[in-house]
Amino acid sequence: MVNEPGKTPDTMDKKGITRRKFILGTILVAIAGALGSLFSLLKVLAPSKKGSGYVSTISPGDVLVYATGSKIGMEIKASSMNAGDAELVYPKGKSSNPANLVQVIKLSEQDFKAPTNVQLTDKGFVAYSAICTHLGCTVSWVKNQNSPDASYTECFCHNSIFNPSRGDLVEGGPAPIPLAQIGVRVNNDDTLSFTSDFTGPIGPQV
Ligand code: FES
Structure with missing residues:
Protein backbone atom coordinates (compact mmCIF):
# COMPACT_ATOMS: atom_id res chain seq x y z
CA MET A 1 0.00 0.00 0.00
CA VAL A 2 1.40 3.45 -1.04
CA ASN A 3 0.78 6.38 1.23
CA GLU A 4 -0.45 9.66 -0.31
CA PRO A 5 2.00 12.51 0.29
CA GLY A 6 1.39 14.13 3.65
CA LYS A 7 -1.23 11.60 4.68
CA THR A 8 -0.81 8.70 6.96
CA PRO A 9 -2.84 5.47 6.50
CA ASP A 10 -4.59 6.36 9.74
CA THR A 11 -5.81 9.71 8.33
CA MET A 12 -7.12 8.06 5.16
CA ASP A 13 -8.95 5.35 7.14
CA LYS A 14 -10.75 7.99 9.20
CA LYS A 15 -11.81 9.85 6.05
CA GLY A 16 -12.99 6.58 4.48
CA ILE A 17 -15.04 5.76 7.55
CA THR A 18 -16.55 9.27 7.62
CA ARG A 19 -17.56 8.97 3.94
CA ARG A 20 -19.14 5.56 4.49
CA LYS A 21 -21.04 6.93 7.49
CA PHE A 22 -22.31 9.82 5.38
CA ILE A 23 -23.49 7.51 2.56
CA LEU A 24 -25.10 5.11 5.03
CA GLY A 25 -26.86 8.00 6.78
CA THR A 26 -28.16 9.31 3.45
CA ILE A 27 -29.54 5.87 2.55
CA LEU A 28 -31.26 5.50 5.95
CA VAL A 29 -32.87 8.94 5.63
CA ALA A 30 -34.13 8.02 2.14
CA ILE A 31 -35.57 4.70 3.40
CA ALA A 32 -37.27 6.44 6.35
CA GLY A 33 -38.80 8.99 3.97
CA ALA A 34 -40.08 6.26 1.66
CA LEU A 35 -41.60 4.32 4.58
CA GLY A 36 -43.26 7.49 5.86
CA SER A 37 -44.84 8.13 2.47
CA LEU A 38 -46.00 4.50 2.22
CA PHE A 39 -47.52 4.65 5.71
CA SER A 40 -49.40 7.85 4.86
CA LEU A 41 -50.73 6.26 1.68
CA LEU A 42 -51.92 3.14 3.54
CA LYS A 43 -53.65 5.32 6.14
CA VAL A 44 -55.65 7.00 3.39
CA LEU A 45 -56.52 3.76 1.60
CA ALA A 46 -57.40 1.69 4.67
CA PRO A 47 -61.05 2.04 5.76
CA SER A 48 -61.53 3.28 9.32
CA LYS A 49 -63.07 0.52 11.42
CA LYS A 50 -64.56 3.03 13.84
CA GLY A 51 -68.21 3.33 12.98
CA SER A 52 -67.42 2.38 9.41
CA GLY A 53 -70.42 1.70 7.21
CA TYR A 54 -73.04 2.69 9.78
CA VAL A 55 -74.79 5.67 8.29
CA SER A 56 -78.48 5.89 9.09
CA THR A 57 -81.01 7.13 6.53
CA ILE A 58 -83.80 7.69 9.08
CA SER A 59 -85.66 10.99 8.65
CA PRO A 60 -88.04 12.73 11.05
CA GLY A 61 -91.57 11.57 10.22
CA ASP A 62 -90.58 8.03 9.24
CA VAL A 63 -93.09 5.55 10.71
S1 FES B 1 -70.74 -6.62 23.43
FE1 FES B 1 -69.43 -7.10 21.78
S2 FES B 1 -70.63 -6.72 20.03
FE2 FES B 1 -71.89 -6.17 21.68
Missing part, protein backbone atom coordinates in the same frame (compact mmCIF):
# COMPACT_ATOMS: atom_id res chain seq x y z
CA LEU A 64 -91.83 2.67 12.83
CA VAL A 65 -92.48 -0.89 11.59
CA TYR A 66 -91.60 -4.25 13.11
CA ALA A 67 -88.15 -5.51 12.11
CA THR A 68 -88.68 -9.07 13.34
CA GLY A 69 -91.41 -11.60 14.10
CA SER A 70 -94.73 -12.43 12.46
CA LYS A 71 -95.62 -8.72 12.05
CA ILE A 72 -92.43 -7.80 10.23
CA GLY A 73 -92.96 -4.72 8.06
CA MET A 74 -96.24 -3.79 9.78
CA GLU A 75 -96.68 -0.49 11.61
CA ILE A 76 -96.33 -0.68 15.39
CA LYS A 77 -99.30 0.51 17.42
CA ALA A 78 -98.37 2.38 20.59
CA SER A 79 -101.28 0.82 22.46
CA SER A 80 -99.84 -2.66 21.83
CA MET A 81 -96.86 -1.99 24.09
CA ASN A 82 -96.85 -1.88 27.89
CA ALA A 83 -94.18 -0.60 30.31
CA GLY A 84 -91.25 -2.95 30.13
CA ASP A 85 -91.84 -3.92 26.48
CA ALA A 86 -89.39 -3.34 23.64
CA GLU A 87 -89.36 -4.04 19.91
CA LEU A 88 -86.77 -4.00 17.16
CA VAL A 89 -87.97 -1.64 14.46
CA TYR A 90 -87.07 -0.06 11.14
CA PRO A 91 -88.34 3.14 9.57
CA LYS A 92 -91.03 2.11 7.10
CA GLY A 93 -89.58 1.41 3.64
CA LYS A 94 -85.95 1.65 4.82
CA SER A 95 -85.22 -1.82 6.16
CA SER A 96 -82.46 -2.50 3.63
CA ASN A 97 -80.05 -0.32 5.63
CA PRO A 98 -78.96 -2.20 8.79
CA ALA A 99 -77.81 1.11 10.32
CA ASN A 100 -81.50 2.01 10.60
CA LEU A 101 -82.23 -0.76 13.10
CA VAL A 102 -83.65 0.73 16.29
CA GLN A 103 -84.93 -0.60 19.59
CA VAL A 104 -88.09 1.20 20.72
CA ILE A 105 -88.87 0.80 24.41
CA LYS A 106 -91.88 1.61 26.58
CA LEU A 107 -91.12 2.64 30.16
CA SER A 108 -92.85 4.80 32.77
CA GLU A 109 -92.30 8.48 32.02
CA GLN A 110 -91.18 9.25 35.56
CA ASP A 111 -88.35 6.74 35.28
CA PHE A 112 -86.37 8.66 32.69
CA LYS A 113 -83.22 10.16 34.17
CA ALA A 114 -80.24 12.04 32.75
CA PRO A 115 -78.63 11.68 30.33
CA THR A 116 -81.84 10.54 28.62
CA ASN A 117 -83.08 13.36 26.42
CA VAL A 118 -86.71 13.48 27.57
CA GLN A 119 -87.54 15.89 24.74
CA LEU A 120 -86.98 12.94 22.42
CA THR A 121 -89.36 10.67 24.33
CA ASP A 122 -93.16 10.61 24.26
CA LYS A 123 -95.65 8.97 26.62
CA GLY A 124 -92.96 6.67 27.99
CA PHE A 125 -91.58 5.69 24.57
CA VAL A 126 -87.86 6.02 24.03
CA ALA A 127 -85.72 4.72 21.15
CA TYR A 128 -82.05 3.88 20.71
CA SER A 129 -79.82 2.42 18.01
CA ALA A 130 -79.96 -1.38 18.14
CA ILE A 131 -76.40 -1.80 16.84
CA CYS A 132 -73.96 -2.51 19.68
CA THR A 133 -71.19 0.06 19.95
CA HIS A 134 -68.64 -2.67 20.68
CA LEU A 135 -68.46 -4.79 17.53
CA GLY A 136 -71.85 -4.26 15.95
CA CYS A 137 -74.08 -7.14 17.08
CA THR A 138 -77.82 -6.52 17.36
CA VAL A 139 -78.82 -5.89 20.97
CA SER A 140 -81.55 -7.78 22.84
CA TRP A 141 -84.13 -6.86 25.44
CA VAL A 142 -84.10 -8.43 28.90
CA LYS A 143 -87.51 -7.91 30.46
CA ASN A 144 -87.92 -7.88 34.21
CA GLN A 145 -91.39 -9.36 34.72
CA ASN A 146 -91.66 -8.21 38.36
CA SER A 147 -90.35 -4.70 37.82
CA PRO A 148 -90.81 -3.68 34.16
CA ASP A 149 -88.85 -0.46 34.57
CA ALA A 150 -85.84 -2.47 35.71
CA SER A 151 -85.69 -4.14 32.30
CA TYR A 152 -82.56 -3.46 30.28
CA THR A 153 -80.81 -3.91 26.96
CA GLU A 154 -78.03 -6.46 26.58
CA CYS A 155 -75.73 -7.43 23.76
CA PHE A 156 -75.19 -11.15 24.12
CA CYS A 157 -72.12 -11.22 21.87
CA HIS A 158 -69.87 -10.07 24.74
CA ASN A 159 -72.44 -9.17 27.40
CA SER A 160 -72.52 -5.41 27.25
CA ILE A 161 -75.42 -3.99 29.29
CA PHE A 162 -77.19 -0.68 28.61
CA ASN A 163 -79.59 1.24 30.86
CA PRO A 164 -82.56 2.52 28.80
CA SER A 165 -83.89 4.86 31.49
CA ARG A 166 -80.49 6.58 31.68
CA GLY A 167 -79.76 7.27 28.05
CA ASP A 168 -78.64 3.68 27.44
CA LEU A 169 -75.45 4.26 29.43
CA VAL A 170 -73.09 1.28 29.46
CA GLU A 171 -73.42 -0.56 32.77
CA GLY A 172 -71.29 -3.57 31.95
CA GLY A 173 -69.22 -5.24 29.26
CA PRO A 174 -66.86 -3.90 26.63
CA ALA A 175 -69.12 -1.45 24.77
CA PRO A 176 -67.23 1.88 24.80
CA ILE A 177 -70.17 4.30 24.54
CA PRO A 178 -73.96 4.30 25.01
CA LEU A 179 -76.37 3.37 22.22
CA ALA A 180 -77.37 6.63 20.58
CA GLN A 181 -80.88 7.90 21.29
CA ILE A 182 -83.27 8.93 18.51
CA GLY A 183 -86.47 10.93 18.88
CA VAL A 184 -89.81 9.13 18.79
CA ARG A 185 -93.44 10.22 19.19
CA VAL A 186 -96.91 8.73 19.34
CA ASN A 187 -99.14 9.87 16.47
CA ASN A 188 -102.89 10.49 16.61
CA ASP A 189 -103.56 7.25 14.73
CA ASP A 190 -101.63 5.28 17.41
CA THR A 191 -98.63 4.71 15.15
CA LEU A 192 -95.11 5.78 16.18
CA SER A 193 -92.73 7.91 14.15
CA PHE A 194 -89.20 9.23 14.47
CA THR A 195 -88.68 12.90 15.28
CA SER A 196 -84.92 13.40 14.96
CA ASP A 197 -81.59 11.97 13.89
CA PHE A 198 -79.45 9.93 16.30
CA THR A 199 -77.93 11.97 19.13
CA GLY A 200 -74.50 10.35 18.73
CA PRO A 201 -72.43 7.94 16.68
CA ILE A 202 -73.89 4.52 15.85
CA GLY A 203 -72.22 1.19 15.14
CA PRO A 204 -68.88 -0.18 16.44
CA GLN A 205 -66.66 2.43 18.09
CA VAL A 206 -63.54 0.37 18.84
Whole structure:
Protein backbone atom coordinates (compact mmCIF):
# COMPACT_ATOMS: atom_id res chain seq x y z
CA MET A 1 0.00 0.00 0.00
CA VAL A 2 1.40 3.45 -1.04
CA ASN A 3 0.78 6.38 1.23
CA GLU A 4 -0.45 9.66 -0.31
CA PRO A 5 2.00 12.51 0.29
CA GLY A 6 1.39 14.13 3.65
CA LYS A 7 -1.23 11.60 4.68
CA THR A 8 -0.81 8.70 6.96
CA PRO A 9 -2.84 5.47 6.50
CA ASP A 10 -4.59 6.36 9.74
CA THR A 11 -5.81 9.71 8.33
CA MET A 12 -7.12 8.06 5.16
CA ASP A 13 -8.95 5.35 7.14
CA LYS A 14 -10.75 7.99 9.20
CA LYS A 15 -11.81 9.85 6.05
CA GLY A 16 -12.99 6.58 4.48
CA ILE A 17 -15.04 5.76 7.55
CA THR A 18 -16.55 9.27 7.62
CA ARG A 19 -17.56 8.97 3.94
CA ARG A 20 -19.14 5.56 4.49
CA LYS A 21 -21.04 6.93 7.49
CA PHE A 22 -22.31 9.82 5.38
CA ILE A 23 -23.49 7.51 2.56
CA LEU A 24 -25.10 5.11 5.03
CA GLY A 25 -26.86 8.00 6.78
CA THR A 26 -28.16 9.31 3.45
CA ILE A 27 -29.54 5.87 2.55
CA LEU A 28 -31.26 5.50 5.95
CA VAL A 29 -32.87 8.94 5.63
CA ALA A 30 -34.13 8.02 2.14
CA ILE A 31 -35.57 4.70 3.40
CA ALA A 32 -37.27 6.44 6.35
CA GLY A 33 -38.80 8.99 3.97
CA ALA A 34 -40.08 6.26 1.66
CA LEU A 35 -41.60 4.32 4.58
CA GLY A 36 -43.26 7.49 5.86
CA SER A 37 -44.84 8.13 2.47
CA LEU A 38 -46.00 4.50 2.22
CA PHE A 39 -47.52 4.65 5.71
CA SER A 40 -49.40 7.85 4.86
CA LEU A 41 -50.73 6.26 1.68
CA LEU A 42 -51.92 3.14 3.54
CA LYS A 43 -53.65 5.32 6.14
CA VAL A 44 -55.65 7.00 3.39
CA LEU A 45 -56.52 3.76 1.60
CA ALA A 46 -57.40 1.69 4.67
CA PRO A 47 -61.05 2.04 5.76
CA SER A 48 -61.53 3.28 9.32
CA LYS A 49 -63.07 0.52 11.42
CA LYS A 50 -64.56 3.03 13.84
CA GLY A 51 -68.21 3.33 12.98
CA SER A 52 -67.42 2.38 9.41
CA GLY A 53 -70.42 1.70 7.21
CA TYR A 54 -73.04 2.69 9.78
CA VAL A 55 -74.79 5.67 8.29
CA SER A 56 -78.48 5.89 9.09
CA THR A 57 -81.01 7.13 6.53
CA ILE A 58 -83.80 7.69 9.08
CA SER A 59 -85.66 10.99 8.65
CA PRO A 60 -88.04 12.73 11.05
CA GLY A 61 -91.57 11.57 10.22
CA ASP A 62 -90.58 8.03 9.24
CA VAL A 63 -93.09 5.55 10.71
CA LEU A 64 -91.83 2.67 12.83
CA VAL A 65 -92.48 -0.89 11.59
CA TYR A 66 -91.60 -4.25 13.11
CA ALA A 67 -88.15 -5.51 12.11
CA THR A 68 -88.68 -9.07 13.34
CA GLY A 69 -91.41 -11.60 14.10
CA SER A 70 -94.73 -12.43 12.46
CA LYS A 71 -95.62 -8.72 12.05
CA ILE A 72 -92.43 -7.80 10.23
CA GLY A 73 -92.96 -4.72 8.06
CA MET A 74 -96.24 -3.79 9.78
CA GLU A 75 -96.68 -0.49 11.61
CA ILE A 76 -96.33 -0.68 15.39
CA LYS A 77 -99.30 0.51 17.42
CA ALA A 78 -98.37 2.38 20.59
CA SER A 79 -101.28 0.82 22.46
CA SER A 80 -99.84 -2.66 21.83
CA MET A 81 -96.86 -1.99 24.09
CA ASN A 82 -96.85 -1.88 27.89
CA ALA A 83 -94.18 -0.60 30.31
CA GLY A 84 -91.25 -2.95 30.13
CA ASP A 85 -91.84 -3.92 26.48
CA ALA A 86 -89.39 -3.34 23.64
CA GLU A 87 -89.36 -4.04 19.91
CA LEU A 88 -86.77 -4.00 17.16
CA VAL A 89 -87.97 -1.64 14.46
CA TYR A 90 -87.07 -0.06 11.14
CA PRO A 91 -88.34 3.14 9.57
CA LYS A 92 -91.03 2.11 7.10
CA GLY A 93 -89.58 1.41 3.64
CA LYS A 94 -85.95 1.65 4.82
CA SER A 95 -85.22 -1.82 6.16
CA SER A 96 -82.46 -2.50 3.63
CA ASN A 97 -80.05 -0.32 5.63
CA PRO A 98 -78.96 -2.20 8.79
CA ALA A 99 -77.81 1.11 10.32
CA ASN A 100 -81.50 2.01 10.60
CA LEU A 101 -82.23 -0.76 13.10
CA VAL A 102 -83.65 0.73 16.29
CA GLN A 103 -84.93 -0.60 19.59
CA VAL A 104 -88.09 1.20 20.72
CA ILE A 105 -88.87 0.80 24.41
CA LYS A 106 -91.88 1.61 26.58
CA LEU A 107 -91.12 2.64 30.16
CA SER A 108 -92.85 4.80 32.77
CA GLU A 109 -92.30 8.48 32.02
CA GLN A 110 -91.18 9.25 35.56
CA ASP A 111 -88.35 6.74 35.28
CA PHE A 112 -86.37 8.66 32.69
CA LYS A 113 -83.22 10.16 34.17
CA ALA A 114 -80.24 12.04 32.75
CA PRO A 115 -78.63 11.68 30.33
CA THR A 116 -81.84 10.54 28.62
CA ASN A 117 -83.08 13.36 26.42
CA VAL A 118 -86.71 13.48 27.57
CA GLN A 119 -87.54 15.89 24.74
CA LEU A 120 -86.98 12.94 22.42
CA THR A 121 -89.36 10.67 24.33
CA ASP A 122 -93.16 10.61 24.26
CA LYS A 123 -95.65 8.97 26.62
CA GLY A 124 -92.96 6.67 27.99
CA PHE A 125 -91.58 5.69 24.57
CA VAL A 126 -87.86 6.02 24.03
CA ALA A 127 -85.72 4.72 21.15
CA TYR A 128 -82.05 3.88 20.71
CA SER A 129 -79.82 2.42 18.01
CA ALA A 130 -79.96 -1.38 18.14
CA ILE A 131 -76.40 -1.80 16.84
CA CYS A 132 -73.96 -2.51 19.68
CA THR A 133 -71.19 0.06 19.95
CA HIS A 134 -68.64 -2.67 20.68
CA LEU A 135 -68.46 -4.79 17.53
CA GLY A 136 -71.85 -4.26 15.95
CA CYS A 137 -74.08 -7.14 17.08
CA THR A 138 -77.82 -6.52 17.36
CA VAL A 139 -78.82 -5.89 20.97
CA SER A 140 -81.55 -7.78 22.84
CA TRP A 141 -84.13 -6.86 25.44
CA VAL A 142 -84.10 -8.43 28.90
CA LYS A 143 -87.51 -7.91 30.46
CA ASN A 144 -87.92 -7.88 34.21
CA GLN A 145 -91.39 -9.36 34.72
CA ASN A 146 -91.66 -8.21 38.36
CA SER A 147 -90.35 -4.70 37.82
CA PRO A 148 -90.81 -3.68 34.16
CA ASP A 149 -88.85 -0.46 34.57
CA ALA A 150 -85.84 -2.47 35.71
CA SER A 151 -85.69 -4.14 32.30
CA TYR A 152 -82.56 -3.46 30.28
CA THR A 153 -80.81 -3.91 26.96
CA GLU A 154 -78.03 -6.46 26.58
CA CYS A 155 -75.73 -7.43 23.76
CA PHE A 156 -75.19 -11.15 24.12
CA CYS A 157 -72.12 -11.22 21.87
CA HIS A 158 -69.87 -10.07 24.74
CA ASN A 159 -72.44 -9.17 27.40
CA SER A 160 -72.52 -5.41 27.25
CA ILE A 161 -75.42 -3.99 29.29
CA PHE A 162 -77.19 -0.68 28.61
CA ASN A 163 -79.59 1.24 30.86
CA PRO A 164 -82.56 2.52 28.80
CA SER A 165 -83.89 4.86 31.49
CA ARG A 166 -80.49 6.58 31.68
CA GLY A 167 -79.76 7.27 28.05
CA ASP A 168 -78.64 3.68 27.44
CA LEU A 169 -75.45 4.26 29.43
CA VAL A 170 -73.09 1.28 29.46
CA GLU A 171 -73.42 -0.56 32.77
CA GLY A 172 -71.29 -3.57 31.95
CA GLY A 173 -69.22 -5.24 29.26
CA PRO A 174 -66.86 -3.90 26.63
CA ALA A 175 -69.12 -1.45 24.77
CA PRO A 176 -67.23 1.88 24.80
CA ILE A 177 -70.17 4.30 24.54
CA PRO A 178 -73.96 4.30 25.01
CA LEU A 179 -76.37 3.37 22.22
CA ALA A 180 -77.37 6.63 20.58
CA GLN A 181 -80.88 7.90 21.29
CA ILE A 182 -83.27 8.93 18.51
CA GLY A 183 -86.47 10.93 18.88
CA VAL A 184 -89.81 9.13 18.79
CA ARG A 185 -93.44 10.22 19.19
CA VAL A 186 -96.91 8.73 19.34
CA ASN A 187 -99.14 9.87 16.47
CA ASN A 188 -102.89 10.49 16.61
CA ASP A 189 -103.56 7.25 14.73
CA ASP A 190 -101.63 5.28 17.41
CA THR A 191 -98.63 4.71 15.15
CA LEU A 192 -95.11 5.78 16.18
CA SER A 193 -92.73 7.91 14.15
CA PHE A 194 -89.20 9.23 14.47
CA THR A 195 -88.68 12.90 15.28
CA SER A 196 -84.92 13.40 14.96
CA ASP A 197 -81.59 11.97 13.89
CA PHE A 198 -79.45 9.93 16.30
CA THR A 199 -77.93 11.97 19.13
CA GLY A 200 -74.50 10.35 18.73
CA PRO A 201 -72.43 7.94 16.68
CA ILE A 202 -73.89 4.52 15.85
CA GLY A 203 -72.22 1.19 15.14
CA PRO A 204 -68.88 -0.18 16.44
CA GLN A 205 -66.66 2.43 18.09
CA VAL A 206 -63.54 0.37 18.84
S1 FES B 1 -70.63 -6.72 20.03
FE1 FES B 1 -71.89 -6.17 21.68
S2 FES B 1 -70.74 -6.62 23.43
FE2 FES B 1 -69.43 -7.10 21.78
